[in-house]
Amino acid sequence: MSLLKVSRLSKQFGGLNAVQNLSFSVEEGMIFAIIGPNGAGKTTTLNMLSGLLTPTSGTIALNGQDITQLTAAARCHLGLGRAFQVVQPFPEMTVEENVMVGALFGARQSKQLALNQTHAVLEQTGLLRLKDTSADDLTLLQEKRLEIARALATHPSLLLLDEVMAGLRPKEAQEAVELIKTVNTSGVTIIFIEHVMPVVRDLADQVLVMDYGTPIAEGSYHEVTQNPQVIQAYLGTDEDAA
């Protein structure tokens, strides 16, 4: 049984089909990439997975359980963690307090255990020495790390990462890649959205390509990058941009 099974998922915004008839499965332990041009519907898909958007149609199953109707908090409790594309730390809290929210209410444990786990996650993400810094005073790299740390603190079995590399310098991105690998090795299945192709090549076991809300290819990195439809989609947007 797949850890995550998405079946014929669609989302309409008014007349716009942001996601259309999307089906895919993610096996336990895998690192799964979703790529595609801007506006392809990647973030919309993650929003439906984490329970922030209700699909127009289709179903989502986690570990065989249909979670389509569950609230975001309930999905978190079933092991779904999420880092946002647009970082949004709780600005009035310190770094430690931000992570504590996930450790307390996502992982549902006592305050003392939550604090221990928070420190472990901060250590893992390289934020420990910043624990008492206000989340408002972080650099972009630190904010991205905090975004991941908060998601990790909820104890996910499946972690959704939305463009965590965007805006990072190559060296920083390399560090983030290492972090994601470590997290995956510790037993967390990962779905990530990414525009930086070398990162996708280095990380992904399986790649799903979306364009205009529909899946156009799925396979290994090499398979999908050879796919004429994929090349067309990417060249197409380049022409649009030019």
Next chain:
Amino acid sequence: MKLRMNLVLLALAAVLLFFLPDLLKLFFDKASVSYLSLLINATSLAILALSWDILARTGQLSLAHAAFFGAGAYSTAILVKQTDVSLWLGLPLAALSAVLLALLLGSVTLQLRGIYFAIATLSFAEVLKAVIQKLPSSLAGGAAGINVEPLFRPQFIAGEMERWEIAFLRNESYFLLYAGLLLATIVLSLLIESSSLSYAFSAIRTNEEVAAVMGVKAARFKLLAFVLSSMPVGILGAIQAHRIGSVSPDETFNVGTTVLALVTPIFGGLYTSLGPILGALGLASIEEFLRRTFSEGYLIGYGIVLVLSILFMPKGIMGLLRSLRKAQRESL
């Protein structure tokens, strides 16, 4: 650790408050009666403000606190009028009716944010007032309201006591009751601050969606905040009904109560235990000072002070203290 220290401080404050009326009498004689009235006003404002702040910590800026106050006042007034039970039973009943009302209002406004939430809560309070007015007058007294027996009847010993001494006794008893309720509200607020609730409240206030994705069941915590916030206000309404001696739709469901409930914590500093209390002490003293200085039209002066303070201290007294402390630390 910090909680324990605060509770010790609070116990000291309790002892001080207990002896305060006698100290005032010792030093100020007859004038102690009006000082006690001022203290009662400040204490009652502090209870209202701190309770309002507890709800605000979840991002819910309520305009319904007059409704919780009124529900407490009216349930007590009706109980006292219709039955012979002990007057004191009115207080838990007041808490209960405020809580029920809070659960009802809280559940219908769960999805509302910002101005929509504010309008919904304000309308709720107005509707409740209208309902009370329309209830059979044998039950709720209609537009004229109901008289409420006092909780305390000081014994008048003819020839041995002056008039003001009786007024003092009356004020003293009420002051101790208000002070007790305030201390209980502060303990409640401190417990929230030091528990994991504070993380949930603050996360929901700043970003409910992210909080939900991190496992915070926002609806549950928002309702809980409604319940905790409404309880002291309901009891306050009941005590006030006894002290004033009557309830009526216009006096008891006064928009002024709602306005004070939100202005005071803003003036003192939001989302803390100390801020609303400092705000209440500050506003009650300023109001009293202006009233004595300008008797006529002092409310205009009061309004100007409020506007200026919000302009120049956007984070309230607490914000001012924080920046002073920071400046001091940096100059060292």
